[in-house]
Amino acid sequence: MTDSTLPSKAPVASRDDESEGMSYLESLPRRVVTLYLPLFVILVVLLFPFYWMALTSIKPDEQLIDMNKFNPFWVVHPTFKHISKLLFETQYPRWLWNTMYVAVGATTLSIIASVLAAYAIVRLRFKGADTVGVLIFFAYLVPPSILFIPLASVIQAYGLFDSPLALILVYPTLLIPFSTWLLMGYFKTIPYELEECALIDGASRWQILTRIIVPLAIPGMISAFIFSFTLCWNEFIYALTFLQSTPNKTVPVAIVNEFVDGDIYKWGSLMAGALVGSLPLVILYAFFVEHYVSAMTGAVKE
Amino acid sequence: MTTFQTSVRVQPAGVDTPSLWARLRTNRNWVALWFMLPAAAFLILFLAYPLGLGVWMSFTDERIGRRGIFIGLENYQWLWDDSIFWLSVFNTLLYTIVASAIKFAIGLYLALLLNRHMPFKAMIRSIVLIPFIVPTVLSAIAFWWIYDSQFSIISWSLIKLGLIDHNINFLGDSSWARGSVIFANIWRGVPFVAITLLAGLQTVSPSLYEAATLDGATNWQRFRFITYPLLTPIIAVVMTFSVLFTFTDFQLIWALTRGGPVNATHLMATLSYQRGIISGRLGEGAAIATAMIPFLVAAIAISWFGMQRRKWQQGSNND
Numbered sequence: 001m002t003d004s005t006l007p008s009k010a011p012v013a014s015r016d017d018e019s020e021g022m023s024y025l026e027s028l029p030r031r032v033v034t035l036y037l038p039l040f041v042i043l044v045v046l047l048f049p050f051y052w053m054a055l056t057s058i059k060p061d062e063q064l065i066d067m068n069k070f071n072p073f074w075v076v077h078p079t080f081k082h083i084s085k086l087l088f089e090t091q092y093p094r095w096l097w098n099t100m101y102v103a104v105g106a107t108t109l110s111i112i113a114s115v116l117a118a119y120a121i122v123r124l125r126f127k128g129a130d131t132v133g134v135l136i137f138f139a140y141l142v143p144p145s146i147l148f149i150p151l152a153s154v155i156q157a158y159g160l161f162d163s164p165l166a167l168i169l170v171y172p173t174l175l176i177p178f179s180t181w182l183l184m185g186y187f188k189t190i191p192y193e194l195e196e197c198a199l200i201d202g203a204s205r206w207q208i209l210t211r212i213i214v215p216l217a218i219p220g221m222i223s224a225f226i227f228s229f230t231l232c233w234n235e236f237i238y239a240l241t242f243l244q245s246t247p248n249k250t251v252p253v254a255i256v257n258e259f260v261d262g263d264i265y266k267w268g269s270l271m272a273g274a275l276v277g278s279l280p281l282v283i284l285y286a287f288f289v290e291h292y293v294s295a296m297t298g299a300v301k302e
Numbered sequence: 303m304t305t306f307q308t309s310v311r312v313q314p315a316g317v318d319t320p321s322l323w324a325r326l327r328t329n330r331n332w333v334a335l336w337f338m339l340p341a342a343a344f345l346i347l348f349l350a351y352p353l354g355l356g357v358w359m360s361f362t363d364e365r366i367g368r369r370g371i372f373i374g375l376e377n378y379q380w381l382w383d384d385s386i387f388w389l390s391v392f393n394t395l396l397y398t399i400v401a402s403a404i405k406f407a408i409g410l411y412l413a414l415l416l417n418r419h420m421p422f423k424a425m426i427r428s429i430v431l432i433p434f435i436v437p438t439v440l441s442a443i444a445f446w447w448i449y450d451s452q453f454s455i456i457s458w459s460l461i462k463l464g465l466i467d468h469n470i471n472f473l474g475d476s477s478w479a480r481g482s483v484i485f486a487n488i489w490r491g492v493p494f495v496a497i498t499l500l501a502g503l504q505t506v507s508p509s510l511y512e513a514a515t516l517d518g519a520t521n522w523q524r525f526r527f528i529t530y531p532l533l534t535p536i537i538a539v540v541m542t543f544s545v546l547f548t549f550t551d552f553q554l555i556w557a558l559t560r561g562g563p564v565n566a567t568h569l570m571a572t573l574s575y576q577r578g579i580i581s582g583r584l585g586e587g588a589a590i591a592t593a594m595i596p597f598l599v600a601a602i603a604i605s606w607f608g609m610q611r612r613k614w615q616q617g618s619n620n621d
Binding site: 049053073116132139205253275 | 342351408431450547556574575587588591
């Protein structure tokens with residue numbers, strides 16, 4: 001099931017972005033109509049909500065509600081009022097911190113558990129390793145939407161209700177299956193010979209893992225980390241169910257619950273909140289595009 | 303313990319027969335048990351156990367703050383006669399089928415576009431994925447503003463273009479609301495489908511297309527007889543995930559409409575949240591969630607079939 005990772009990556013690398021293929025056979029007008037125009041339309045649709053989000057967050061209120069005097073697609077006197085209101089008059093920094101804390105905590109726990117599990121499944125070849133691999137794949141397919149009600153009562157029973165710690169403990173169930181599956185693919189590409197040499201030199205399994213496998217699998221672990229971090233940041237239903245008090249909320253939950261009042265002037269701060277909440281992920285993504293894409297496609301291809 | 307002592311007594315030197323501890327330390331199954339322990343603990347405590355508990359709760363009348371007693375199929379009988387539940391099932395199927403089909407069509411089209419040679423290829427590919435990495439709720443909030451009944455930019459543009467004469471009530475009218483949430487879902491899902499299918503397309507050797515062109519194949523024939531068959535396995539997997547996540551979607555609906563207007567956009571997940579958590583009838587909420595499981599099993603079975611087929615195509619039998 002996972003055996004295609006290696007061979008399938010080779011042709012990609014060899015013909016990467018430089019290959020022209022048969023595209024020289026096409027004339028320019030034809031390319032404009034069949035390629036650039038549709039691509040441009042799709043990109044505009046995909047990016048418009050972000051443009052709109054950013055524009056609204058720096059637009060003064062009177063321009064937001066008067067669409068006849070001011071062209072809504074542009075802003076005349078941009079203001080940072082909404083963003084400063086968000087950062088200094090609400091608990092937004094606190095929510096950002098909660099989100100970050102939960103995401104880093106849950107991701108770290110998951111990566112540690114996944115590295116150990118993936119190593120055991122791929123290299124220790126214990127009895128029933130294949131079955132465990134399949135079970136973990138199934139765990140990946142269990143959605144939060146059918147688990148949040150029983151989990152709420154489990155969390156209540158453990159006395160973790162309304163605590164970010166509950167999320168740190170629950171999110172790994174979303175992340176471990178994915179990361180384990182991804183890391184299994186990476187571990188399979190590491191030659192057995194390295195491990196055999198280490199075993200002959202008297203290394204224990206633990207030493208092999210920490211000194212040989214982990215350093216070689218760093219790119220895979222970065223991919224798993226970035227993707228898991230994004231998933232944590234994005235998670236909504238558990239955070240909505242388990243967290244009650246305002247200061248404990250994460251950004252997505254707080255935005256939906258705390259800003260929504262009847263005020264027609266709410267839009268500026270709402271959009272500023274959405275923008276500021278998205279930026280950390282977009283920046284992280286900009287630095288690790290390759291890792292992110294390989295995590296996403298890797299998990300699907302396996 | 304006894305084995306340990308025995309072995310020590312028989313072989314005092316302890317060189318030829320390693321102690322129990324030494325043997326355990328090198329026993330794969332024993333070592334693997336410890337390696338698997340953290341992951342297994344998380345998955346059993348917070349995934350497998352709640353999954354079973356959820357099914358059990360669906361047979362009880364549990365409420366928030368009160369333990370339930372077993373009431374058999376009463377929750378399900380109640381739901382069977384509940385028109386809102388059936389409306390949510392209908393909505394979920396409509397949402398999943400329409401959104402997935404369009405996501406697949408546009409995603410595949412976008413993947414084919416992105417696979418062609420063009421300037422700034424890498425950059426365009428990274429930009430395409432942005433809707434997928436931004437948290438769903440935050441982009442849904444942006445859509446909420448775009449769909450606003452008074453200040454919608456879409457209504458404004460259409461009025462200025464002279465196509466309509468009054469604002470469209472995007473989230474207030476049943477049909478518009480359904481269309482609007484489906485559009486937002488497609489918007490978010492297309493990048494995922496496109497980028498994963500693109501990864502599949504990149505593994506197709508260009509020489510196949512060159513050979514087919516020499517043989518006089520048209521564009522459509524090249525797609526139908528080269529691209530599509532080679533892409534089928536990855537399409538199966540991607541679409542299973544897409545269907546699975548669309549079917550169990552919660553956050554987009556919750557941020558945009560909370561199931562309204564008049565339950566027109568209630569999905570099974572949102573109805574389950576409303577009945578289970580907000581109204582406090584945990585048993586009934588769990589029953590709605592459990593009713594989603596058969597659909598999920600069907601989706602997983604399809605995924606499994608797709609992957610088996612891929613293994614067969616590659617002719618490999620390891621793992």
